[in-house]
Amino acid sequence: MQLDEIQAIFFQECEEGLATVETNLAEVRDGAGDGETINTIFRAVHSIKGGAGAFGFEPLQCFSHHLETVLDLLRTRELSATPDLVGLLFAAFDVLSDHVASAQSGGPAPADAAVLARLEAAASGGAEQPADASAVPVAEDGAEEMDFDLDALMADIDLPAEAPAPWHVAFRPGRAAFDNGGDPLPLLRELEAIGASVLSLDLDALPRLHALAVDECMLGWTLAVPGTIARADLEALFDFMPDGAVVTIATHEATVDPAPEATAPTLRATPAPAAAAASKDAPVAPAAPAASPPPATVPDDGGKASGSATIRVELDKLDRLVNLVGELVITQAMLAQRLSLHGVGAIDELSDLDHLTRDLQESAMSIRAQPVKSVFSRVPRIIRELEAGTGKRVRLEVEGEMTEVDKTVVERIGEPLTHMIRNAVDHGLESPEDRVAAGKPAEGAVRLAAEHRSGRIVISVSDDGRGIDTAKVRAKAVERGIIAPDANLSNEEIENLIFAPGFSTAATVSNISGRGVGMDVVRRNVQALGGRIGITSVFGKGSTFTLTLPLTLAILDGMVVSVGAQTYVIPLAHVVESLRPQAGEVRRFGPDAAVLDVRGDYLPILPVGRLLGVEGSCAEASAAVLIVVETDAGQSILMVDGIQDQRQVVVKSLEANYAPVAGLSGATVLGDGRVALILDVETLVQRQRGDLALGLAA
Amino acid sequence: MMQTILTVDDSPSMRALLRNALAGEGYAVTSAVDGVDALERLEDDEDGVTPDLVITDINMPRMDGFGLIEALRAQARWANVPILVLSTEFSDEKKARARSAGATGWIVKPFDPVKLSAAVRRVLI
Numbered sequence: 130m131q132l133d134e135i136q137a138i139f140f141q142e143c144e145e146g147l148a149t150v151e152t153n154l155a156e157v158r159d160g161a162g163d164g165e166t167i168n169t170i171f172r173a174v175h176s177i178k179g180g181a182g183a184f185g186f187e188p189l190q191c192f193s194h195h196l197e198t199v200l201d202l203l204r205t206r207e208l209s210a211t212p213d214l215v216g217l218l219f220a221a222f223d224v225l226s227d228h229v230a231s232a233q234s235g236g237p238a239p240a241d242a243a244v245l246a247r248l249e250a251a252a253s254g255g256a257e258q259p260a261d262a263s264a265v266p267v268a269e270d271g272a273e274e275m276d277f278d279l280d281a282l283m284a285d286i287d288l289p290a291e292a293p294a295p296w297h298v299a300f301r302p303g304r305a306a307f308d309n310g311g312d313p314l315p316l317l318r319e320l321e322a323i324g325a326s327v328l329s330l331d332l333d334a335l336p337r338l339h340a341l342a343v344d345e346c347m348l349g350w351t352l353a354v355p356g357t358i359a360r361a362d363l364e365a366l367f368d369f370m371p372d373g374a375v376v377t378i379a380t381h382e383a384t385v386d387p388a389p390e391a392t393a394p395t396l397r398a399t400p401a402p403a404a405a406a407a408s409k410d411a412p413v414a415p416a417a418p419a420a421s422p423p424p425a426t427v428p429d430d431g432g433k434a435s436g437s438a439t440i441r442v443e444l445d446k447l448d449r450l451v452n453l454v455g456e457l458v459i460t461q462a463m464l465a466q467r468l469s470l471h472g473v474g475a476i477d478e479l480s481d482l483d484h485l486t487r488d489l490q491e492s493a494m495s496i497r498a499q500p501v502k503s504v505f506s507r508v509p510r511i512i513r514e515l516e517a518g519t520g521k522r523v524r525l526e527v528e529g530e531m532t533e534v535d536k537t538v539v540e541r542i543g544e545p546l547t548h549m550i551r552n553a554v555d556h557g558l559e560s561p562e563d564r565v566a567a568g569k570p571a572e573g574a575v576r577l578a579a580e581h582r583s584g585r586i587v588i589s590v591s592d593d594g595r596g597i598d599t600a601k602v603r604a605k606a607v608e609r610g611i612i613a614p615d616a617n618l619s620n621e622e623i624e625n626l627i628f629a630p631g632f633s634t635a636a637t638v639s640n641i642s643g644r645g646v647g648m649d650v651v652r653r654n655v656q657a658l659g660g661r662i663g664i665t666s667v668f669g670k671g672s673t674f675t676l677t678l679p680l681t682l683a684i685l686d687g688m689v690v691s692v693g694a695q696t697y698v699i700p701l702a703h704v705v706e707s708l709r710p711q712a713g714e715v716r717r718f719g720p721d722a723a724v725l726d727v728r729g730d731y732l733p734i735l736p737v738g739r740l741l742g743v744e745g746s747c748a749e750a751s752a753a754v755l756i757v758v759e760t761d762a763g764q765s766i767l768m769v770d771g772i773q774d775q776r777q778v779v780v781k782s783l784e785a786n787y788a789p790v791a792g793l794s795g796a797t798v799l800g801d802g803r804v805a806l807i808l809d810v811e812t813l814v815q816r817q818r819g820d821l822a823l824g825l826a827a
Numbered sequence: 828m829m830q831t832i833l834t835v836d837d838s839p840s841m842r843a844l845l846r847n848a849l850a851g852e853g854y855a856v857t858s859a860v861d862g863v864d865a866l867e868r869l870e871d872d873e874d875g876v877t878p879d880l881v882i883t884d885i886n887m888p889r890m891d892g893f894g895l896i897e898a899l900r901a902q903a904r905w906a907n908v909p910i911l912v913l914s915t916e917f918s919d920e921k922k923a924r925a926r927s928a929g930a931t932g933w934i935v936k937p938f939d940p941v942k943l944s945a946a947v948r949r950v951l952i
Contacts, residue, residue, distance in 0.1 A: 132847070134843075135840050135843040135844055135847065136840070138839045138840040138843060139838075139840035141839075142838055142839060142840055169888075171886070172837075172886050172887070172888065175886050175915065176837065176838045176841075176886075178915060179838065179841060179884075179915055179936045179937065180838060180840050180841060182915065182936055182937030183840070183841065183844055183936065183937040183938070184840075185937075190937075194915075307907070309900070309909075309910070309926070309929045309930060309931045310906075310907050310908050310909035310910055310929075310931040310950065311909065311931050311932075311950065312909070312950070312952055314952055315948055315949050315950060315951060315952060316949055318948075319945075319948060319949060366949070368932065368933075369931060369932035369933075369949055369950065371926065372926070441839070
């Protein structure tokens, strides 16, 4: 594995770790946590710190170290989780997230001095000190508890002064040298490798043969070690020697006294081969208790929040599986169709296969499914930032965060969700004073919910703020020429004008909501995913944004239609209704343009056959089937020859298999093996409207 | 014969780093995600191949490094396996704790491959 791959794993861990930290911090804040909650947070931060060190992300490592210190004090109950401290931890979490992001992007490290100072104050001052930035000397920067590397320091001191003189090292590993899997032999080898030579072998402690215990080390050595080795490095070599080992390091001038207070063996011995040192092949220590069962749990155990058993799979493999299952579904449909042509369509095995295929498809899809939690968990931070930026106070309620949806959909929810949340807090909620004046609690409520509804995921963001002033919106829409002054619109239609292109809320744009793109772009992005976004509102009571998305982008509910000899699929998300016009309902103007009077609205008719250059398609609207579709640009009508079916189709990418084609969003393979192209209704309608406008202008 | 090292760490990146560094030194590397997993792997090992060295993290869910070491040392066949513990800091207190749990030595994180293999060489025969 390459280092950058390992690094990618590390960032994935960071992401998971951050999510864990945030979730558990929320538990602590709400008083729902226990000792294990802090432990879990500590472990997550600790892991981030460890990895950061390993990959050389020093700012991240340093920051997580300070956060970890505070968490450790919390864990050992030297600090208690006061609201101030929890607030600080949340602030630190935000900075930690920024550190991870900057480590990942290679960007500059975030400004963390203020939070660092607060963390240090919390760590050193304990609970008594207010965790308040203003009360903390920022400049001191932890002089008192600075981390320093003693070894390095000693090396610095010793190296110039002592370099030339060789070291005399007296080393007696002691009886316990073989305990805990230890062995002096590798150390002797290492000493040899750095140029040490044995001056004398000390056999004084060696007992008589009958008293010799194979698991005890009775030998001692006096060695000369080159003076070029730093004392600290030399000491470090003996670091693993157990208690009872005696190591004396001196310059050659100094007297070497090997064992003043050693384990004091009293038996004199006849000289024996030094082989006793190499005893790894000897039988295991008889002293060790015979196979007592290992403790099933250890004190630190909790199991809680350690997550369910998971396996990491490359997305490519998963996509391949989903793709193959898609092919299977198509093949199954083809088989069923062919069999039914031969009159054997009604056999049990075939319907079993049908069920199995569908189950398999659902299972395969569910592997790609992820809870929206990963996106929802970012919301508290957005809210906190908004609170800080607007001075409003917000209580966030979250529901249905475990609702699952395809990974690609999860990944694209973030942006519209951020907008909805910003809108709710920035535009929806009033200031605390206004709220109190209106008889509402000073703290505004924002409710974020997700649920499955008829094969789609519905995400809603509600606030209990001021709601939409339809009169104001209407006035603005008129002012911007989006609607005619005398347009007859329902309240709902007026509310949804905020999604209209060009309806910039410039007059009320703050540096919060105004930071991103307009709601019209949000709506377009959502629709590109086959979703819809809408708003309902009660003036004075609050608003609800509703985002509806398909659960997967790999399968599409479509209406299968014929145009000439071709078959097309119209995504059902666009379809409002289908109708066969009565003679006289179609109004023509110009040679090519026609509209249909649908309950008082004149909707443009788009002849799909002519738009896509299909020969032999029905040219006369009165003889065709008209399908009313909803698009960004309002409703339009697609004219097709007939409707074949309404069903789920497996979406195949045109880009991946051929090339992007304007007006088509993909392709699918039908039960009879034919390829049907999926219409990109949005583009078709926009293009046609553009042509129409051009035609009229000309 | 190739010497086998079992690495125990809940962080996949740390496991990968250890594997990379140790495999590069010519060791066979196996890994476990926490103490419980390590014990299970060792118990289930049908060939009865005892790793020549265990390197374990301390902070892990389910069973931490100290718990793992104590559990291993409680069984005769694991009593003499060298065990190195990995941690970001080693105070004297922590060293004593590791030692009394039965650790052979320790590696301070972050480690570079040189430091790691030095520590490994110091306990592997």
